[in-house]
Amino acid sequence: MKNHAHDSIGCCCSDKVHQEIANRFFIANEKTDQLITFYKRKIVDSIDTVREEDRLTFFNLSPHADRKVIRAEVITKLEDFQLEKESGESVPYHVIERDILDPGLIDRQIVHYGNYEPFYKYTIEIQLALPALSYDTLFVALEQSADQSEVAATTEIEAENITTSLYEVTVNPNGTIDLVDRRTGQAFEGLLLLEDSADDGDEYDYSPLLGDQPISSHSSRPTIKRADSRWGTRLTVSHDLKVPYNLEERKNGHSSSHVKVTLELDFIHDEPVIGLVVSVDNVANDHRLRIHLPTTLQSQVSFSDHQFGEIKRPFIDDALQVWEKEDWDERPDGIFPMLSYVGVKDNETNHGLGIITNSSREFEVIPNPSPTIAITLFRSVDVLGKEELVRRPGRPSGIKLPTLDSQMLGTYAFEFGFTMLRPEDELSSIAKRYLTPFVTYNKIPHDAMRLNPTGLRLKAASHLFSLTDNGLLMSTLKKAEQVDGLILRVYNPTDQVIPLSFESGLPDHLFEVDLNEEGSKDVRSAIQQNIYFVKPNQLKTILMK
Template sequence: MEIASEKSCTRLHGACCSDKVHREIKARYQEAEERCDRLIDFYKRKIVEATPDKAGFDKLGIFNFLPYATDRLVKTLVTTRWGGFELIDVDGNPVSYALRAVSELDPGLIDRQIVHYGNYEPFFQYEIELMRELPAMGYELLYVSEATRPELTGQPTDKLLTDYFELIGNADGTVNITDRKSKRTYENVFSLDDTADDGDEYDFSPLADEIPISSIAQAQASVKILEYENEFILTSDYEFEVPSELTESRQRTDSIVKIPVSLKLFVEKHSPIIKVELTIENTAKDHRLRLLIPTGIASSMSFASNQFGTIRRPVVDDALAYWEAEGWDERPDAIYPFLGLVGLEDDQHAVAVLTNSSREYEIVGQQFDTIAITVLRSVGVLGKEELHRRPGRPSGIKLPTPDSQMLGKLTLDLALTFANSAVEVAQAEKIYHAKVESYNQMPFHAMKLNKSKQITPCRYSMFSAENHDLVLSTVKKSENTGEILARFYNPSQKSVKLELAGFDHYVLHSLKEVIRDRTFDGTVKPNQVITVRISV
């Protein structure tokens, strides 16, 4: 409840505040995130430590939060004093892995009591990867034992080819992507687009008739590709030149600054999702920076997720034709928020951006075929008057907010996926957000816990969905019983049957009590959200 209270307090302020209030909001979010992370670590530790011990073995617990069993790429850390190790499953079978990096750790970082008693033998932290079929909504325990250290993997290559994609890094920092399933090629993906922002914390405001600055054919990038056993990593580093700020007359200055950019693509060899990590060092003021993803799909509508499902929006607001004549206060541009995904589709395929960071987009291009994701808006005032798209009085107080210039380093986590429909995109979004978690148990720990009286199995599945057309939204324990509440939604335009292994009937659940006056045979209607009780 304290964590929820911290987050709810921040939401009361909105996004338009003084710098002092924004710093307080950030501090509360950081505290809430830290509490959540430590709580998750605690329960992972409790589960793993309650599994059967083996003399001379450490443990590695791997958790899958998808509602079905599937192969997952596991990237994790194993910490030990051994010069090398091997993994085995509960039946004693060896489990292969690839070693990506090794670093030495001071023992005081593991437990200060170790060095207190004069033991300075270092620990080794191993970064590893492995492909493993994990149980549905559950976990698997692997045992760790001393063995010979394998060779490091990760070799430079000039070719990036997977089951789904072929990628070519361009000299200007963009990427050409060929979707091997549809045979379509997308050129100049992940270019940057920069415009002046004469707005305030409430609204973006461009300059009249400004032509955006594009990184295409401008930057000179250093492109590197590393190939690991199950994944490629493409890194593109360059500097993007933009005007440093706006003048007092609200024009872009002739002074130019360089914005360092690092684009990293994580491309699994057997996955239809390209993970994106974009890091910039913002050195300019009064501008908006966006990441562009051309799709080749000329569109009149976009689709995006929100708190209640998927919403479709026009790429151009009809009110643009009459907003001035009717005396509106603000031009209705089609700049929209989204929650987890945004995409375009036609009759044959869909292209979508998934996010774990920025949540603002616009569909741009002459044919409205390009998804523009806002990287940052750099402004220095809470409220401002006489904007190009909002003439008249300031929307808020005319208060300087220098922190909102967003100077410094910023990292965005996104992903790109290509699919046959918006339904497949919703399923990809769940895979992207349901990241594999792990916990490495070893004999040394700064915080000691009492031995658990409960014994947990080495392999466990809470429940398994046999029909993957429904998307799992939320899982929680019932407040008053030992049952589990699971919420599913149907992103398609047809009815879909809920099929959980071992269940032939379901009990619907509302926020507070069982819905007793309504029968439910497992059929979920288009765009419907249902919550069911599961006995485990």
């Protein structure tokens, strides 16, 4: 929050201010990433084991046990290797890619002393089960079976079916997919249609261009490729959409520009969330690019998350009938923000569709002919404030200052996931699990920066505690600021009262404190008896000793 200037949290600033804010975030992210790497290294360096090989350590940062398919990097001088547990048991993996690294990129002292033998960087796929809040270590040993060393092959297709344990997927020639949930029979067709429309708005608000005809990928014939691995399939769909260069071309019905869009979908055999990364190379101006996920659900409301809970909104605001008559400043369209997810469920069956985001956070549910969730990838405009918009008549919302950087020219990547929902599924829990991936640290003998020994002797695998997976979400686990202990913060995004309870590792002392970590209400007995309740949209902070 301290990185932002006035209005910049809504992306409403001059180009110079946005450049300064971006630089602040770059520095903050770099410090954070390096600090995380530092502590991962301290843990892995402190593992006391008789094994002398390089290490690949996996961390589960969730308070629940989980099994995931992970993509990880292994840097080694071995041309063939296998991953082993400390006991010597081999763990299967699949090589996605292998690159040769100059040793000077690892540590310049290596080449300084005349050693030019290259390193290999492997991108691998591996499936592991980890306890809650834990780490586990594999060792990079010499030799491996032939099937592990083969790099995954990519094949070009026109249309094809993909089957996982949960879904039947039909890939259509235009790059959309039809999806059937094998557990329930629920089916949706034409998912992932691209829509490009004019944006006659400003940094504050989207506004359509009167008479505009949106361009879609319905008639597109993209390049479609698939790569199969041991645990799933990656589908790559590459579009080249012909679009107008600016608003003038749209008004005149011309299209002299292109937007290249690549969708990478990951179908993991036993994973309910389908991973999606959308990469865009934008060279056009004054437009909005969205991705559509149409449904056949009977519903009038969406649900999405805010800071510590969930909010339901109608697709169409009743005020649309009166906003002009009552002289509102802005038309109340159904374009809304989300933090990490948005979903729609059927009124009768309670089946549904959910979208999870780790990037763009704007959506609209288009009600007709049936609910279609439209996710905004980006908006491209050239002015801070603009007057007389279709959606906001009258004065500019901000000053009329050119902001050419807001045309979003260049290459961008957007990360999402989407999933079919059963009646018992809580999208909040699914999104939290998906957005909390296992992280890794690859320990090799060469370190560009030397560290003093920690003096600790850690096991090759360890875990802290486990919470009952009942719908409560953990937002924070950190060291206490004033005393010796840990701070656990949980919140309830559901519409039910839920107890906080531990599956394992119940601490000796548990105290409820406020957000300033003050107060000392003893709640261990209530938590142990499963009667310490968290209300809907409520958060609780617990000091653990």
